[in-house]
Amino acid sequence: MELRRMDEASLEGLLAVAVDDAAPEEVMPPVAGPPGWTPERQEAFRAWHRARRAGLAGPLRESTYAVTHDGETVGAARLAVRGSGEVLETGMWVARSQRGRGIGTAVLRVLLDEAARTGARVVVADTTAQNAAALAALRRNGATLTSGEDTSDVHAELMPRAMPSTPPPTASP
Structure with missing residues (x-):
């Protein structure tokens, strides 16, 4: 498993995986219009990732990565600065056929290592109580989970590793 910083080639590969093996609401913010992968929704997907290409030091203070497994793109991950920069938020999606x-779990481990390289002291993530796969990955990486009192929301806090064990995300060739 490897993370690749988003560039135009990896973005088009990621969009192809999303269209073939994920629903729009699983992989991107909502877009008005009819359901499914409309041309407008596909362009919004591209625009969302392009806007984050400057990385954590850019204006949006967020990075997105293509997740590859055995050389194939299988999903996406992100890190975003929250507040002063000591806290990073993470999120990811994996194609249905690859779940x-x-x-x-492996992606989250690499993201925690990347967070350590940036000097973050904590990484946060939000999911729902129904997302068993996300909860399992969070637990396997040592997350402290807090459930919402009146909702099915679950908030996770993770500690970046002091000594990263994985190489940093790569740029696509």
Whole structure:
């Protein structure tokens, strides 16, 4: 499993995976209009990732990565600065056909290592109580989970590793 910083080639590969193997609401913010992968929704997907290409030091203070497994793009991950920069938020999605293989757990491990390289003291993530795969990946990476009192929302806090064990995300060739 590897993370690749988003560039135009990886973005088009990621969009192809999303269209073939994920629903829009699983992989991107909502877009008005009819359901499904409309041309407008596909362009919004591209625009969302392009806007984050400057990375954590850019104006949006967010980076997105293509997740590859055995050389194929299988999903996306992100890190975003929250507040002063000591806190990073993370999120990810994995193509439906690739779920259940431990990819999410491995991605989160690499993201925690990247957070350590930036000097972050904590990484946060939000999911729902129904997302068993996300909860399992969070637990496997040592997350402290807090459930919402009146909702099914779950908030996770993770500690970046002091000594990263994985190489940093790569740029696509």
